[in-house]
Amino acid sequence: MSRKRPSASPVNPVSTQEATPEQAQTSYDPSAIEGRWQSYWQDNQTFRAKNPGDLGFDPAQKKYYVLSMFPYPSGAGLHVGHPTGYIGSDIVARKKRMEGFNVMLPMGYDSFGLPAEQYAIQTGQHPEATTAANVDTYRGQMERIGLSYDWSREFWTSDPKYYRWTQWIFARLFDKGLAYQNEVPVWWCEELKTVLANEEVIQGKSERGGHDCVRRPLKQWMLKITAYADRLIDDLELVDWPESVKTMQREWIGxxxxxxxxxxxxxxxxxxxxxxxxxxxxxxxxxxxxxxxxxxxxxxxxxxxxxxxxxxxxxxxxxxxxxxxxxxxxxxxxxxxxxxxxxxxxxxxxxxxxxxxxxxxxxxxxxxxxxxxxxxxxxxxxxxxxxxxxxxxxxxxxxxxxxxxxxxxxxxxxxxxxxxxxxxxxxxxxxxxxxxxxxxxxxxxxxxxxxRLRDWLFSRQRYWGEPFPVLHTDSGVKCVRDEDLPVELPAMDDFTPAEDGSAPLGRATDWVKTTDPETGTAALRDTDTMPGWAGSCWYYLRFMDPHNDEAPFSEDAEQYWGSVDLYIGGTEHAVLHLLYARFWHKVLFDAGVVSTPEPFTKLFNQGMLTAFSFKDKTGRLVPADEVEEHGDKAVHKATGEELERVIAKMSKSLKNVVNPDDVVAEYGVDAFRIYEMFMGPLGESKPWNPRDVLGSRRFLDRVWRLFVDPDGDGSLRDHVTEDGGSDEVERSFHKMLVRVNDSFDGFNFNTAIAAMMIFVNETGKQVEGFGKGQAERFLCALSPFAPHLAEELWARLGNEGGISLADWPLVDESKLVDDTIELVVQVMGKLRARVSVAADASKDDIEAAAKASIPQWLEDKTIVKTIVVPGRLVNFVVR
RNA sequence: GGGGGAGUGGCGGAAUUGGUAGACGCAUCGGACUUAAAAUCCGAAGGACGCAAGUUCGUGGGGGUUCGAUUCCCCUCUCCCCUACCA
CATH class of the missing domain: 3.90.740.10 (Valyl/Leucyl/Isoleucyl-tRNA synthetase, editing domain)
Known part of the structure; x- marks a missing residue:
């Protein structure tokens, strides 16, 4: 394909308040469209969610809070699996906006934790620097996918402005006696001279190096999650979550x-x-x-x-x-x-x-x-x-x-x-x-x-996490006063764990030795940090009011946004993250800080994206770059051996990881989005097939040709700029719209796209019948899925203000009725003929028409019973 | 061992929840356009038998209920995910 877009090209920096469509284009060229609309959305703050008190806030407008589980900004960047859930939540958010809701769709980064620290140690850079770089990469990738985030609410958990309030919540846990210190066994690796987290120990061996590990007791911070065990089980009744996740949580609590x-x-x-x-x-x-x-x-x-x-x-x-x-x-x-x-x-x-x-x-x-x-x-x-x-x-x-x-x-x-x-x-x-x-x-x-649930071991002897806001004084452990927060992580050059297993922060002696501002006496800071889960326990609350310096969030904002209406993420968080977040939420609820008993009203698990892989006779999986595909046959490049196609996880070693940037460069953002949703229901896991993306692109090409004559000068076809349109197109449109609307119930957007494809195929056969009103309504239905193309054509039709905030079209039931219907005629349940009858034909007429269509099946037979299912079939039971 | 999910063409997947199985797309084959190719457009296509109209089998396998079952019930096989000596 010649329409290559430079890979990783940034969003078009040109700043215009109204994007001007390019008129010269005769064929669909996503690279000429997409950057412009992304800048348009940014410049016009199209996706800005309004808080109470904001300019233009309308108290009569209903709120809708959609959230995707925020990512860990790793050095590898996003692969095509990440955006499945993001695109799904984006589509829901875009439709809700068009239906008149004040929609909040925020995004941030869970940037504290072990992988970030390990990546930093490997690359020799400070985690703060690598985090900043990775965040930029992630943001860039997500912007390029056209996700309708309210970027003004973006934050990351390792920012002191954020973790100040994580520490503040810890102080509330401490006040309530829910945070305490205890001697508990931790993993110790003699070879590596370090304490390891549970995740780093596999079958008693260190994840890195495979050295033996033993348990040894160490004083640790614990959170008393067991005090909430009953409510964490019982309140599962209050939420609309997959039964499997509820079961897992119940069993985890045990x-x-x-x-x-x-x-x-x-x-x-x-x-x-x-x-x-x-x-x-x-x-x-x-x-x-x-x-x-x-x-x-x-x-x-x-x-x-x-x-x-x-x-x-x-x-x-x-x-x-x-x-x-x-x-x-x-x-x-x-x-x-x-x-x-x-x-x-x-x-x-x-x-x-x-x-x-x-x-x-x-x-x-x-x-x-x-x-x-x-x-x-x-x-x-x-x-x-x-x-x-x-x-x-x-x-x-x-x-x-x-x-x-x-x-x-x-x-x-x-x-x-x-x-x-x-x-x-x-x-x-x-x-x-x-x-x-x-x-x-x-x-x-x-x-x-x-x-079965134990109290939560909440401290780690690591550098890259939230410091505990406590002081160890002669008279015991006390919390740092709220006004003295945050306790900032000290800058250190060497943040690897110490040889004797003590926390790296112990070496920051100037930081550790401090004075208690209340008494003026000497005090020591805690050298442990919070685990990776801490920041993600309340981030959904911070999005409500992310820049507040007085409180974690304002009372007004919390009252208004309430709990997350739709939370989309993978099943891997079915227990830990979702349980920890519910625990903190309930603590905050008891403290009167939040007004809802549960944080996430509805939960949806997106399926995992897998990839095709190839297996040789010995059962070994062959890396993708050693395989050559001819039609439906796959052959090993070096040996010529025919390989079996199997489904496997995307992995670096199999070289079957796909970067969304490459797909976007080749096919365009909208084709990428459409393909990810067209693969199958959002909740199912399914394999990425590079060849299939083309089909989604062809669909968008056909959409384009519905509006622009490829043999013309690039201007719109006459009839789409004029009122009118045929009844057939009208009927076809409403049938499609029903299916698009229905697809939102089960997040099976594949059927919505199939319905739109059918509409485009049918309309393409009678383009002259495609009038302006129909064209506009079609673009509205398309826009959550392929927003850039929809915006472009919407603007070319002469509309101002962007399609993203236009009204979602309504189904007209009366337009769904066909004049004639085709009925199936069965004998003993077997299909024998089809007949066309008028939609309003009487039962007798239908029966007579059906009988007439299959004389050869009825002769010498007695009709025992006739079943007429209106609009569907006639079945004769004969003897 | 326990829990959850799933088996439909060469592939991804549809099927209004008991009513035309295989929508839509990929790959494939044929045709049109083209000097040619790509792109695009039109068409074919589950298996078996048949020149054909058609008949028949067919949703992992076996049984059942029903005029009619991918859908409901019983038995059985296979795969994936989670979890695991929790007393």
């Missing part, structure tokens, strides 16, 4: 109802506390298991068992979480020599005395770090008991229809209590209740709700 049970020790003082969801199986507890890290272990171990126990603990400590939780492995453990007494049995009962074991299948971090083991009704306990020859007692009778799936499987469902003294005969539900009553009466236990 609320389970059960009981705490305390077993006394046979020898000496003390007791072992356990959590169980099945208190009814207490009579079947034939042993107990403590996690190797359990604090009681050292005290209860008998001298005879001590060396075995110590050895087991040492082995367990060196295992990674993954090794310990590997389901496939054999159960391991060691007996402590100690015994516990079952609290619901008489101490003289031989069944009351149970062995206490140590095993790594019990996790120190969940529940109490100890369990009562019921091998009769728990798969894991059963495996353990079988391995070590411990008694197995049945205490729940399975329903009669229960059959073990495998030989020897234990019954873990609900049934009837047996061999359980006072609760015998009760159903599992009643037995649970009764047991809890018994335990409570003897003070040996009580009902308990447990959560």
């Amino acid at each position: 609320r389970s109802y059960g009981a705490t049970v305390r077993f006394g020790l046979e020898q000496g003082e003390g007791q072992v506390e356990v959590f169980t969801t099945r208190p009814d199986t207490l009579w079947g507890a034939t042993f107990m298991v403590l996690a190797p890290e359990h604090p009681l272990v050292a005290g209860i171990t008998t001298d005879g068992q001590r060396s075995d126990v110590d050895a087991y603990i040492r082995t367990a400590a060196n295992k990674s979480d993954l090794e310990r939780t590997d389901l496939a492995k054999e159960k391991t453990g060691v007996f402590t020599g100690a015994y516990a007494l079952n609290p619901v049995m008489d101490p003289s009962d031989p069944r009351a005395k149970v062995q206490i074991w140590i095993a790594d299948y019990v996790l120190a971090s969940y529940g109490t770090g100890a369990i009562m083991a019921v091998p009769g009704h728990d798969t894991r306990d059963a495996e353990f008991a079988q391995t070590f020859g411990i008694d197995i007692v049945q205490v729940v009778e399975a329903p009669e229809d229960w059959k073990p799936a495998n030989e020897g499987d234990c019954f873990t469902g609900d049934g009837t209590a047996i061999n359980s003294g006072p609760i015998d005969g009760l159903s599992t539900a009643d037995a649970k209740k009764k047991t809890i009553e018994l335990l409570a009466a003897s003070q040996a236990g009580e009902a308990k709700t447990n959560y």
Whole structure:
């Protein structure tokens, strides 16, 4: 194609208030159009969302807040996968604007965090410099895609003007006692001499280098997200989110109802506390298991068992979480020599005395770090008991229809209590209740709700993050006063973690040593920083009032914008980001800072963009640059081997990553946007196929020719500048518009584009019937998808003020009705003929016409029944 | 093991939620235009049988409900994503 646009060309810097369309163009040339309209939007602040108090703010206008999850500005720039969600939200925003809403579609950057720091370390530049450069790259790429962001609201999270308020929110968490310090184990890599974040440790090895890592305790900041566990589950009822995401969040929080049970020790003082969801199986507890890290272990171990126990603990400590939780492995453990007494049995009962074991299948971090083991009704306990020859007692009778799936499987469902003294005969539900009553009466236990969710480990020994706004003084830890915020990150040349694992900020001694402005006494700053998630926890609120220096946002702005109406992003954030943000939001809600209980009213997950890749006979994936394609065959360039086409993730190593700038340079922005939406429903993952982009471009070429005669002088065709237009085009238009409108319900814009293609194909066959009003309405429907082309033709039609704020056309139901309809004639449900009848034909007429069309199928047959579906078909049931 | 999603032409995907399966697009083939090519336009095209009109099979596989099933029910196979000894 000869219409190449210089790659990465910036937005046309020419500043004109009204863009003047070029008249000389006879064929569609996106490069001549797009930059001009992008400048036009910028110069006219077309997409500026108005806040209360702004000039031109209309309180009667309804608000609509659309948000795409903001990106991490990495050095690699955007690939074609990123814009899928951005274009989707842009299309929604553009339509809503045309429907009269005050739309806010903002964009910013999540610029703190590990990858930015690592990139900076690799390139030897300061993260602030690389962040600034990357932000410019991202902004440029997004501007080139014609996304209708209100750029006046742009910010990035590593800007002190922003993180000042992140620190301010931390202070609110601290005030409420929701931020506290605690000794917790962190990953330490001896080889790299550094503390690593969870994300940097894969299967117990460092992500970089693959060195062994161990856990070691360190004082850390924690956020008490567990205090909100119930509300984080229950309030999922309030939001319109995909059921899968809600389920994931519920399971992540992992609320389970059960009981705490305390077993006394046979020898000496003390007791072992356990959590169980099945208190009814207490009579079947034939042993107990403590996690190797359990604090009681050292005290209860008998001298005879001590060396075995110590050895087991040492082995367990060196295992990674993954090794310990590997389901496939054999159960391991060691007996402590100690015994516990079952609290619901008489101490003289031989069944009351149970062995206490140590095993790594019990996790120190969940529940109490100890369990009562019921091998009769728990798969894991059963495996353990079988391995070590411990008694197995049945205490729940399975329903009669229960059959073990495998030989020897234990019954873990609900049934009837047996061999359980006072609760015998009760159903599992009643037995649970009764047991809890018994335990409570003897003070040996009580009902308990447990959560899988742990408090949020909130500090990292890293440089590139928000400093904690706290002072360590002789009288304890205190928050920096609000008026003294922000606590700015000190400039440092060397921000790599220290050899001994202490945070790099510890080396900024002038910064660390400070005075408490309230008392004038010496104080130390905290050298940890907040994790990467902190900035993204409230950014959607800052967009409401991004330049406020008095508060994170004004009360007016927050009251007006409320919560995000539509939030679009990938499923990878289904739990962490979305849970953390909801947690902060609720804290702010309780503090009276925000007025809504939930931050995101509707959530939509866009699908992942994959790519075609090629596999050889051995199953190896072949990088794209080693493959040659002929028609539908793919061949290895070097060997000539025919390759199988498969779908794979876009990856650098497969060389199948596509940069949107290249696509835009070759086909134009609008074709790129149309293709990304035409590939399939927004929510599905689907493969990028370079060849297919052409089809979207051809569609836009056909649109252009609908307006401009390619054989003419480049001016508009006469009829599109005149009133009129045929009824056929009118009907075709309204049919299309219905489908375009419907596509917004399920974000399946592919069907909207298909409908527009049909309209353009049909209209192209009778161009003279395409009048000005129709042309304008068509451009309106097209404009959210292909805004540059729509603006250009709209202006050429003589309209001023831009199509982006024009009125969205309305469907005229009366125009949808055809004069004649084609009906399908079936015999016994099989298609036999088609007949045309008048739209208002009576049922009898329809039946008669249908009968007449298929005499050969009706002779020698009796019609038993006739089914007439108006507007669709006639079906004869014959014998 | 648990949870979620999906299987429709050579490919991406449509199908008003029980009513013409394969819209729209890519790739393919034929034709027009052209000195030629590209571009563009017109047309063909799920499989099998047939010169054809047509018949028949066909939405992973098997069964069922129904006048009629890609759609609803039962069984079964395959793939993808998330999660994982949570007591």
